Amino acid sequence: MPKNNNKSKKPKISIGGITAKTTLANKTGAWRSKRPEVTDKCAGCGVCVEYCPEGCIAIQAVKGKRKAVIDYTYCKGCMICASVCPIKAVIEKQEK
Amino acid sequence: MRICLPNKGSNRKAGEISAFENNVGEIEYEKNRVVSDDTSAFFSQEVDEDMKKIIEGSHAIAEAVKLSMPKVIAAYPITPQTHIIEKLAEMVAGGELDAEYMTVESEHSAMAACIGAQATGVRTFTATCSAGMAYMWELLYCAAGMRLPIVMGVANRALSAPLNIWNDWSDSMGARDSGWIQLYCETAQEAFDTILQAYRIAEHHNVLLPVMVCIDGFWLSHVYEPVNVLEEQDFVKPYQAPEIDVDSDEGFKRIKIVLDPKQPISMGEYATPQYYQEFKEAQQIAMLNAKLAIKEIHDEFAKKYGRSYGNGLIETYNMDNAKYAIVTMGSVCGTIKHLIENEKIKDVGLIRIKSFRPFPTSELQKALERIESFGVFEKVCSPGLGGVVFNEVKAKTNKPGASFIGGLGGRDVTLDNVRKMFDLIRIKDENIHWI
Ligand code: SF4
Ligand code: SF4
Numbered sequence: 001m002p003k004n005n006n007k008s009k010k011p012k013i014s015i016g017g018i019t020a021k022t023t024l025a026n027k028t029g030a031w032r033s034k035r036p037e038v039t040d041k042c043a044g045c046g047v048c049v050e051y052c053p054e055g056c057i058a059i060q061a062v063k064g065k066r067k068a069v070i071d072y073t074y075c076k077g078c079m080i081c082a083s084v085c086p087i088k089a090v091i092e093k094q095e096k
Numbered sequence: 097m098r099i100c101l102p103n104k105g106s107n108r109k110a111g112e113i114s115a116f117e118n119n120v121g122e123i124e125y126e127k128n129r130v131v132s133d134d135t136s137a138f139f140s141q142e143v144d145e146d147m148k149k150i151i152e153g154s155h156a157i158a159e160a161v162k163l164s165m166p167k168v169i170a171a172y173p174i175t176p177q178t179h180i181i182e183k184l185a186e187m188v189a190g191g192e193l194d195a196e197y198m199t200v201e202s203e204h205s206a207m208a209a210c211i212g213a214q215a216t217g218v219r220t221f222t223a224t225c226s227a228g229m230a231y232m233w234e235l236l237y238c239a240a241g242m243r244l245p246i247v248m249g250v251a252n253r254a255l256s257a258p259l260n261i262w263n264d265w266s267d268s269m270g271a272r273d274s275g276w277i278q279l280y281c282e283t284a285q286e287a288f289d290t291i292l293q294a295y296r297i298a299e300h301h302n303v304l305l306p307v308m309v310c311i312d313g314f315w316l317s318h319v320y321e322p323v324n325v326l327e328e329q330d331f332v333k334p335y336q337a338p339e340i341d342v343d344s345d346e347g348f349k350r351i352k353i354v355l356d357p358k359q360p361i362s363m364g365e366y367a368t369p370q371y372y373q374e375f376k377e378a379q380q381i382a383m384l385n386a387k388l389a390i391k392e393i394h395d396e397f398a399k400k401y402g403r404s405y406g407n408g409l410i411e412t413y414n415m416d417n418a419k420y421a422i423v424t425m426g427s428v429c430g431t432i433k434h435l436i437e438n439e440k441i442k443d444v445g446l447i448r449i450k451s452f453r454p455f456p457t458s459e460l461q462k463a464l465e466r467i468e469s470f471g472v473f474e475k476v477c478s479p480g481l482g483g484v485v486f487n488e489v490k491a492k493t494n495k496p497g498a499s500f501i502g503g504l505g506g507r508d509v510t511l512d513n514v515r516k517m518f519d520l521i522r523i524k525d526e527n528i529h530w531i
Contacts, residue, residue: 011371012343012348013375014343015243015340015375016244016353017242017367018340018342019342019362020349021343021344022345023365
């Protein structure tokens with residue numbers, strides 16, 4: 001068998017590609033071609049928060065009212081929030 | 097309907113041997129099997145402590161899954177697998193099995209749901225075959241790559257086109273490189289026993305790989321056989337999520353692999369060219385570990401319940417004085433054993449591969465050591481190469497071997513076919529033959 005000279009250089013891995021590290025470095029916002037915008041209709045019900053695959057929506061107090069706020073650093077523009085919003089409070093814009 | 101058979105006092109005469117019988121005394125239930133034309137005798141037999149039910153292969157799998165206590169079952173129907181998940185749906189609806197039953201919109205989603213559920217730290221099950229498995233393809237690799245010990249039943253069926261719903265191994269053979277352990281069963285009882293063992297193998301800390309338990313579609317999935325269905329078991333314990341060393345901000349540390357928002361982890365992370373290969377190497381090592389685990393777990397099962405299948409990886413039959421061997425898998429072994437037994441054939445033995453992945457290289461080499469020539473019968477063809485199993489076996493031995501491809505799309509493999517194969521093996525034929 002040929003000797004594997006790379007042996008010493010082998011990187012250590014955790015099986016299954018499982019890590020307990022943060023993935024915050026992966027700024028998925030750069031993927032976005034559509035941009036969801038939460039309008040004033042928003043009732044702050046939080047449905048979109050549950051469905052957002054990036055976990056980048058938070059309910060915050062905006063001008064004394066509960067409202068969904070999107071973190072565009074990570075929002076990848078999948079528009080799931082718009083489709084699940086029961087009162088169609090999220091509108092779709094084209095990312096410039 | 098439930099029929100109880102006694103475990104003692106067979107009223108079978110010596111000549112009345114069923115196709116699956118005479119397994120050199122290894123399979124306890126076979127010895128005790130009752131073969132009688134008078135079915136009323138079945139109903140009037142006294143109930144013994146050793147309970148048998150006459151059930152389909154599909155239901156044997158469902159019964160074993162129930163005993164293994166999965167918490168999530170995600171499934172989409174496809175013939176001839178459907179009876180497995182239908183039975184499980186019945187069990188969940190009837191309160192016999194405490195599990196979440198997800199009726200998903202496709203097999204792709206079924207596997208995705210199992211992956212997600214298993215990652216949260218629960219045991220899962222799904223079943224599929226043919227086009228369903230083809231549709232699941234992408235996710236098969238994800239489950240194996242994320243090292244999730246999912247167990248899946250497969251009722252092997254041909255792939256289109258032309259459309260065919262009957263048995264061959266085209267579906268799971270295509271997935272042989274997906275990183276799943278593949279165990280092929282000969283009888284409904286073996287399917288039952290193998291499901292219980294499969295959870296133990298998959299979840300073994302040196303393995304952590306998903307397992308396919310394969311039965312021949314219709315030949316096993318829809319055929320009624322007496323199966324010793326355990327009322328309860330402690331062979332498969334309640335699920336414990338694996339604890340492994342993972343990379344973290346404080347270096348490598350051991351954690352329980354459970355998706356939980358309170359302690360976030362990432363699974364199946366992005367791996368650059370610098371790292372990706374190591375993950376495949378780790379899967380290969382796990383597969384080699386699985387060979388040991390399969391044998392150990394099989395032996396433990398055999399000790400506990402008195403039923404064994406060779407050494408768990410391969411089973412040999414009539415090989416003691418054989419000069420020739422036929423190598424194959426699955427239910428067709430019953431026909432071959434029947435012929436050997438009935439015609440008192442001494443010179444040809446049978447080697448049944450039970451574990452196709454991991455491939456039982458050294459076990460096969462040992463079994464083939466003293467024979468002069470062999471043949472491999474398989475229900476799959478890789479167009480452009482020929483027999484898949486044949487080429488894998490042939491790569492591990494320099495004995496002359498014949499390749500037999502047959503039984504495709506559910507074609508019957510008759511005793512005459514087996515005789516013809518034996519004759520070709522005896523003359524050390526080395527060609528491809530369509531049976
Ligand atoms: S578009 Fe997608 S990623 Fe962005 S906020 Fe909505 S659901 Fe989340
Ligand atoms: S689902 Fe709609 S209404 Fe509810 S918080 Fe989200 S945007 Fe607002």
